[in-house]
Amino acid sequence: MLSVSGLTKTYGDVEAVRGIDFEVADGEVFGLVGPNGAGKTSTLKTLAGLLEPTSGEVVVNGYDAGDPEMRRTLGFLPEESPLYEDMTPRSYLRFFADLYDVDRETADERIAAALDRLDLDARDRPVGDFSKGMKRKVAIARSLVNDPDVLVYDEPASGLDPTTTNVVIEFTRDLAAQGKTIVFSAHDLHHVESVCDRVAIVSDGRIAAKGTLDEIRSAHGRVEYRAFTDVEVPGAERVEAERGDRARYRVRVDSMAAVDDVRERARAAGGDVVDIRTRESTLEDVFLAVTGGAE
Numbered sequence: 001m002l003s004v005s006g007l008t009k010t011y012g013d014v015e016a017v018r019g020i021d022f023e024v025a026d027g028e029v030f031g032l033v034g035p036n037g038a039g040k041t042s043t044l045k046t047l048a049g050l051l052e053p054t055s056g057e058v059v060v061n062g063y064d065a066g067d068p069e070m071r072r073t074l075g076f077l078p079e080e081s082p083l084y085e086d087m088t089p090r091s092y093l094r095f096f097a098d099l100y101d102v103d104r105e106t107a108d109e110r111i112a113a114a115l116d117r118l119d120l121d122a123r124d125r126p127v128g129d130f131s132k133g134m135k136r137k138v139a140i141a142r143s144l145v146n147d148p149d150v151l152v153y154d155e156p157a158s159g160l161d162p163t164t165t166n167v168v169i170e171f172t173r174d175l176a177a178q179g180k181t182i183v184f185s186a187h188d189l190h191h192v193e194s195v196c197d198r199v200a201i202v203s204d205g206r207i208a209a210k211g212t213l214d215e216i217r218s219a220h221g222r223v224e225y226r227a228f229t230d231v232e233v234p235g236a237e238r239v240e241a242e243r244g245d246r247a248r249y250r251v252r253v254d255s256m257a258a259v260d261d262v263r264e265r266a267r268a269a270g271g272d273v274v275d276i277r278t279r280e281s282t283l284e285d286v287f288l289a290v291t292g293g294a295e
């Protein structure tokens with residue numbers, strides 16, 4: 001598991017992270033989602049022990065993130081992960097396993113298991129010939145050579161084709177089912193919706209909303225009611241009549257009480273409310289609302 005409390009990170013005058021708190025349990029996938037520059041990468045790098053927090057505490061599996069021992073328990077996938085182009089996936093991954101003192105037999109088993117699951121067959125061709133998606137799969141396999149308990153993935157699926165994206169997302173779910181603690185960042189809400197148990201929407205270095213997607217939607221979303229009338233009432237917009245009916249008008253309101261007001265006004269004008277439809281906020285609506293419409 002891991003916990004982050006009161007985390008801040010400042011670069012000179014730039015306050016990239018301004019007090020972030022969250023905990024992730026074993027077997028849980030936690031997503032950090034937010035517009036570019038929100039502070040996601042800075043947060044993840046402090047989790048991985050690559051950046052020192054300006055203030056606050058980051059504890060990974062009982063270790064302070066700055067403790068070199070912590071690295072043994074963690075797998076980090078950076079947003080950009082340049083690979084050694086002349087190496088093959090097998091030689092590259094063995095090289096990293098050696099850095100963690102993993103014996104050859106165990107390393108080969110782990111490498112084969114990860115590449116099988118990620119559907120990467122080309123194991124003895126130079127990585128330099130690979131597509132972006134294939135390179136990403138090798139980088140993901142690299143994050144697993146030390147069999148870490150905690151995985152920190154920065155934009156694991158961004159910029160990949162849909163098939164590779166699905167493989168990466170399903171693989172992430174499998175890792176959580178094995179009990180791993182997973183934090184990942186994304187700016188694509190669909191990636192987050194399909195894999196995360198809980199999410200934090202990060203905006204301007206702070207968490208603007210946090211919880212399960214349902215919790216976030218009910219705390220920050222709203223239901224919109226659309227009352228359709230057959231006479232014009234204040235605030236209504238005219239819409240196309242259906243099946244040759246009389247003209248119709250639509251009023252958007254945020255409660256049933258307001259729909260009742262519309263009905264009273266319609267009746268006073270000699271008509272009525274003829275239809276009521278509701279629309280719940282999507283995660284995208286909530287994202288736009290809590291990040292102030294960024295991205």
Ligand SMILES: Nc1ncnc2c1ncn2[C@@H]1O[C@H](COP(=O)(O)OP(=O)(O)OP(=O)(O)O)[C@@H](O)[C@H]1O
Binds near residue numbers: 015
């Ligand atoms: N090394 C650095 N020096 C100065 N400013 C930095 C540095 N790294 C990041 N920043 C700034 O800190 C803020 C947060 O950046 P960060 O990369 O953490 O955001 P992000 O949410 O990961 O964005 P992206 O999705 O674009 O990677 C941005 O304003 C960025 O310009």
